[in-house]
Amino acid sequence: MTKGIQDIIVALSEIVGPAYVTGDDSARFAYTMDASLFGGTDAAVVVRPGTTEEVSRILNFASKKRFPVVTRGGGASIYGQPKGRPGENILIDMTRMNNVLDLNPTSMTVKAQTGIIMGKLQHACKTAGFYIYAPFAPLHIVSLGGWMSGAAGSAGLWRDIIGVTVVLPDGTVVQTGGGPATNHNQKLFYNRNLGGPDLTGLFIGDGGSFGIKTEAVVRITPYPRVLRASIFEFDGLERVLELIERHVGRVDPHPFEPIMVFGPGAMKNFMPEFEVSTAFTVQGMMQGHTEEEIQAKQAVFNRIAEELGGVRTPMLDAMAEAMAASGSEGSDMEMDWLSLFNGLGIAAWLPFTLPREGFLDVYRKLLDWRTERLRDANQRGFKHRATWEFFAPTDASTLIGEIDAFFEPSDDPAVFAYIRDMMADFQDFAHRLGSIDVYNQGIMSNINASFWSDGYAHLFQTIKKALDPQGILNPGLWAGTTRGDKSKCR
Numbered sequence: 001m002t003k004g005i006q007d008i009i010v011a012l013s014e015i016v017g018p019a020y021v022t023g024d025d026s027a028r029f030a031y032t033m034d035a036s037l038f039g040g041t042d043a044a045v046v047v048r049p050g051t052t053e054e055v056s057r058i059l060n061f062a063s064k065k066r067f068p069v070v071t072r073g074g075g076a077s078i079y080g081q082p083k084g085r086p087g088e089n090i091l092i093d094m095t096r097m098n099n100v101l102d103l104n105p106t107s108m109t110v111k112a113q114t115g116i117i118m119g120k121l122q123h124a125c126k127t128a129g130f131y132i133y134a135p136f137a138p139l140h141i142v143s144l145g146g147w148m149s150g151a152a153g154s155a156g157l158w159r160d161i162i163g164v165t166v167v168l169p170d171g172t173v174v175q176t177g178g179g180p181a182t183n184h185n186q187k188l189f190y191n192r193n194l195g196g197p198d199l200t201g202l203f204i205g206d207g208g209s210f211g212i213k214t215e216a217v218v219r220i221t222p223y224p225r226v227l228r229a230s231i232f233e234f235d236g237l238e239r240v241l242e243l244i245e246r247h248v249g250r251v252d253p254h255p256f257e258p259i260m261v262f263g264p265g266a267m268k269n270f271m272p273e274f275e276v277s278t279a280f281t282v283q284g285m286m287q288g289h290t291e292e293e294i295q296a297k298q299a300v301f302n303r304i305a306e307e308l309g310g311v312r313t314p315m316l317d318a319m320a321e322a323m324a325a326s327g328s329e330g331s332d333m334e335m336d337w338l339s340l341f342n343g344l345g346i347a348a349w350l351p352f353t354l355p356r357e358g359f360l361d362v363y364r365k366l367l368d369w370r371t372e373r374l375r376d377a378n379q380r381g382f383k384h385r386a387t388w389e390f391f392a393p394t395d396a397s398t399l400i401g402e403i404d405a406f407f408e409p410s411d412d413p414a415v416f417a418y419i420r421d422m423m424a425d426f427q428d429f430a431h432r433l434g435s436i437d438v439y440n441q442g443i444m445s446n447i448n449a450s451f452w453s454d455g456y457a458h459l460f461q462t463i464k465k466a467l468d469p470q471g472i473l474n475p476g477l478w479a480g481t482t483r484g485d486k487s488k489c490r
């Protein structure tokens, strides 16, 4: 170990204690990995703070010495971790900051440290009789801070985030949100948009570029004890999109009435009987507090689906019943769907987010792209085993989905290189058709940035420069600010 690194370890040990700093090779090696095919961070030193004050002192030290800093939550990125300056980074692992600080049943808010894994936070809320909206993501590995930073405000959670505590690159601690941050006479954070601009939003989906979030206050609601699902099959997508239009024109899918559309590729992974089917399957979920409420919701949803030609079968009804049981009070709704994906092979994740208006035309082009690319893959000997596709409205205007492909398990680096290229090329293609990816992380932040308008890029750079003049925090993230220039994105 060089003297310089030894000095950093000594300085950081004074802040967090020697047990929570290391330059050890085997520890550093673990952080070069993450859940993605794009890899983790090559760090000189790893530090695991326990409090906001410690994070502040670390950043103050790093900015004075101009050391690059990379933040890590659960490592569940699908596009890789920030690379920073390989071999020189101080990597801040946030997962020691994993406490629920306050669950307020009257205000219906929960305050937690951001290194907390979402499954633990969800469990704590549920034990107290409350529900935190945390759909879809792999809850057993994703941290609150990493989800808020790296996934466009954590998919649907963003509008429930009332305020955050952020440490700026120079070590300054800031609170955002309507409450103590905007009126020092108020003790409670209770409404994000009060008393000033929405500065919480500045730190959501920033990839961790503007600061390190250490605490967050999030809105919760009483746990919806009754869950039902209705599953319908449709021959074509036009009627499905009409169903969605009528659904989102009537209710907000967030947080209790999500609706998901699965393509034939998805259903045959669950049920081989779907092998020859071309049908699309729509799952309407209704969550609520009483049987009476749910029956009314389900009756309306079923009537609209039937009017539009949706068909129920005994098999789909049985699936709906099983889904309702899996979300019952006794279950923690853990993400066992991940084991399904692991069983399918090496994933090429192909996500998109589009306006509902004009969706069908773009969606067909995306599916055609996948078909063409898989033909190319198979010709080169990279065998795929399965595909899966789904999309869902997150609000009245937006459809979010994936058309993933799964390849034969392999140790061959060429397979991984092919899949990485496929994921990046898909995003380039989808962005050219107007899609915008929700993942503000790793290579995806660079691809997203390469499609920014000039004005947006200017604003981003101005804020970044003001907050982080020496560029120490997650350096290199959002690098692809030259429009459509792929060479800067990989």
Ligand SMILES: Cc1cc2nc3c(=O)[nH]c(=O)nc-3n(C[C@H](O)[C@H](O)[C@H](O)COP(=O)(O)OP(=O)(O)OC[C@H]3O[C@@H](n4cnc5c(N)ncnc54)[C@H](O)[C@@H]3O)c2cc1C
Binding pocket: 034, 035, 036, 070, 071, 072, 073, 074, 075, 076, 077, 078, 081, 082, 094, 114, 115, 135, 136, 137, 138, 141, 142, 143, 144, 145, 146, 147, 148, 149, 150, 151, 154, 155, 207, 208, 209, 211, 212, 213, 214, 338, 440, 441, 442, 474
């Ligand atoms: C198999 C799989 C399926 C997935 N499915 C979904 C899904 O359906 N929906 C969904 O929303 N997401 C999904 N994800 C993605 C995951 O939710 C996001 O990648 C999320 O950002 C990961 O959070 P993390 O805590 O692991 O963050 P990390 O991967 O550790 O970090 C992500 C980014 O956030 C930054 N960061 C981390 N913590 C902080 C902090 N406290 N302050 C500031 N910056 C920070 C990091 O520097 C990095 O840039 C999936 C991931 C996998 C592996």
